[in-house]
Amino acid sequence: MGRVPRFECLFCELCCYFEDPVEMPTVFPKEKRLLEELAEERGVSLEFEPLLVFRDGEGRCAVALYRWVIRGFCPFFDRGTRRCTIHGSKPLACRMYPLLLEVNTGRLMVSGKCEWVRRMGRRLIERLNAQPQLIPRVFPAEFDAARAAFLEAASALEYAEKHGLKRVDSVEGCSEVYDFDDYVTRFG
Numbered sequence: 605m606g607r608v609p610r611f612e613c614l615f616c617e618l619c620c621y622f623e624d625p626v627e628m629p630t631v632f633p634k635e636k637r638l639l640e641e642l643a644e645e646r647g648v649s650l651e652f653e654p655l656l657v658f659r660d661g662e663g664r665c666a667v668a669l670y671r672w673v674i675r676g677f678c679p680f681f682d683r684g685t686r687r688c689t690i691h692g693s694k695p696l697a698c699r700m701y702p703l704l705l706e707v708n709t710g711r712l713m714v715s716g717k718c719e720w721v722r723r724m725g726r727r728l729i730e731r732l733n734a735q736p737q738l739i740p741r742v743f744p745a746e747f748d749a750a751r752a753a754f755l756e757a758a759s760a761l762e763y764a765e766k767h768g769l770k771r772v773d774s775v776e777g778c779s780e781v782y783d784f785d786d787y788v789t790r791f792g
């Protein structure tokens with residue numbers, strides 16, 4: 605297979621600054637709740653939008669994934685040290701970066717915006733596209749996070765299919781809205 609580089613974050617602050625909604629982190633309900641607790645302790649407010657929503661036959665909705673809406677720098681980013689101040693608690697989307705996961709399909713991609721990836725040059729991306737089995741060697745910890753996110757999303761999708769929940773675009777018109785895990789606990 606030949607030698608492959610191993611990812612080393614350059615702590616360049618690029619990936620903790622957001623403008624485009626599609627680049628904002630996606631978080632599972634339990635991650636959202638943890639972030640809200642941490643934000644409360646620090647006196648900051650956070651904003652989330654439902655992203656992956658299912659509706660049951662009674663009109664109740666369950667949110668399996670949220671977009672964490674961050675405008676500018678993440679409130680947990682310390683610009684002085686260029687470090688995440690909640691490193692041990694940060695969501696899977698942050699842990700997997702520069703890997704990007706399309707939860708619906710399980711497709712894994714490497715972000716060309718990451719400074720380390722850019723410095724490695726186009727050939728690395730081309731090689732990983734041709735040999736995706738190398739991704740865990742280049743990004744071992746990030747791959748583990750992406751796998752955990754994939755399993756979490758797959759389990760929600762499987763539950764929804766098994767219980768006849770329909771995917772909807774938003775929570776508009778829902779009679780009640782629950783976090784997905786809460787919905788499962790309440791309604792089995």
Ligand code: SF4
Nearest residue numbers: 620678680681688698
């Ligand atoms: S939680 Fe940490 S890693 Fe994620 S965007 Fe915020 S500062 Fe960056």
Ligand code: SF4
Nearest residue numbers: 613614616619718719
């Ligand atoms: S853009 Fe890449 S190298 Fe820079 S801080 Fe983010 S993960 Fe690290």
